[in-house]
Amino acid sequence: MAKIVVDVMLKPEILDPQGNAVASALPRLGFTFATSVRQGKRFEIEVVGDPTSEQLAEVEKAAEVLLSNPVIENYVVRVEK
Amino acid sequence: MRVGVITFPGTLDDRDAARAVIAGGAEAVALWHADADLKNVDAVILPGGFSYGDYLRCGAISRFAPVMKLVIEAAGKGMPVLGICNGFQVLCESHLLPGALTRNSDLHFLCRDQEIEITNTQTAWTSSYSVGQKIVIPLKNGEGSFQCDDETLAQLEGEGRVIARYVGQNPNGSRNLIAGISNARGNVVGLMPHPEHAIDALTGPTAEGLGFFTSILNAMVK
Numbered sequence: 557m558a559k560i561v562v563d564v565m566l567k568p569e570i571l572d573p574q575g576n577a578v579a580s581a582l583p584r585l586g587f588t589f590a591t592s593v594r595q596g597k598r599f600e601i602e603v604v605g606d607p608t609s610e611q612l613a614e615v616e617k618a619a620e621v622l623l624s625n626p627v628i629e630n631y632v633v634r635v636e637k
Numbered sequence: 638m639r640v641g642v643i644t645f646p647g648t649l650d651d652r653d654a655a656r657a658v659i660a661g662g663a664e665a666v667a668l669w670h671a672d673a674d675l676k677n678v679d680a681v682i683l684p685g686g687f688s689y690g691d692y693l694r695c696g697a698i699s700r701f702a703p704v705m706k707l708v709i710e711a712a713g714k715g716m717p718v719l720g721i722c723n724g725f726q727v728l729c730e731s732h733l734l735p736g737a738l739t740r741n742s743d744l745h746f747l748c749r750d751q752e753i754e755i756t757n758t759q760t761a762w763t764s765s766y767s768v769g770q771k772i773v774i775p776l777k778n779g780e781g782s783f784q785c786d787d788e789t790l791a792q793l794e795g796e797g798r799v800i801a802r803y804v805g806q807n808p809n810g811s812r813n814l815i816a817g818i819s820n821a822r823g824n825v826v827g828l829m830p831h832p833e834h835a836i837d838a839l840t841g842p843t844a845e846g847l848g849f850f851t852s853i854l855n856a857m858v859k
Contacts, residue, residue, distance in 0.1 A: 566739075569786070570739065570784055571739070571742060571782070571784070571810060573739075573740050573741070573742050573743070573744050573810070574740060574744065577744055622693070622697065622701075623693070625694055625697065625730065625737055627729070627735070627736060627737045627784075627785065627786075628737045628739060628784055
């Protein structure tokens with residue numbers, strides 16, 4: 557069943573101490589690939605059947621009002637099969 | 638004079654806030670997050686804690702509590718509102734104040750006595766102080782780093798709306814050492830450290846937080 561996914565990330569200019577902590581933990585474990593890590597949130601939303609365009613518009617609204625704080629965060633809404 | 642103190646599920650500092658209101662010389666009125674009226678209060682305090690478990694983001698869910706609709710309306714009409722710590726976060730999420738409070742830059746929950754400098758005494762909550770006065774009150778939070786975009790920061794600084802700054806080393810990564818701000822009108826104030834825990838020498842590091850609660854009486858008498 558398809559679900560609606562909302563990814564919420566801190567805006568690039570906002571300091572992300574959690575991402576920085578992860579970035580500094582990686583090399584301690586021998587993982588040397590990362591030049592930067594940003595940490596965000598992912599919401600998985602299920603609806604009956606396949607999401608309609610009306611439902612996606614509602615989710616967009618909810619993402620703006622509740623799921624993200626537009627002062628510090630960006631969000632992306634998408635459908636995942 | 639009646640000062641409401643709101644309790645959300647997960648609020649911790651409502652008792653101390655009410656005690657500080659009484660010490661300041663006003664009557665403390667308990668308000669519940671689900672209340673549909675403000676019980677004729679003259680001012681409102683949103684105390685510290687972890688309202689709604691801080692789920693999603695600090696203050697994000699409290700913003701939609703029934704009582705907050707009334708607080709937002711009343712604040713728009715000029716009622717004095719003070720948000721302390723979690724209350725500050727709720728005021729930002731409610732868009733009564735600009736910016737946001739994010740995770741402390743070193744990721745630690747801080748709990749310590751903190752020196753701050755009062756930088757604006759024109760607000761409803763800071764008139765008992767003098768500009769440049771330094772006071773020591775507790776700071777205790779995990780998400781106290783004040784963040785906003787450059788434009789907002791310039792506006793806050795340009796309009797003198799930074800009401801208090803941390804003294805010395807930046808404890809949490811807040812921009813421009815900001816510990817508290819006000820709205821343009823000066824009736825809504827948010828503050829990260831806790832004046833309600835510093836109203837007498839017996840239970841606090843100092844009694845220097847009391848000024849926030851006596852200021853509100855001056856604001857009403859005017």
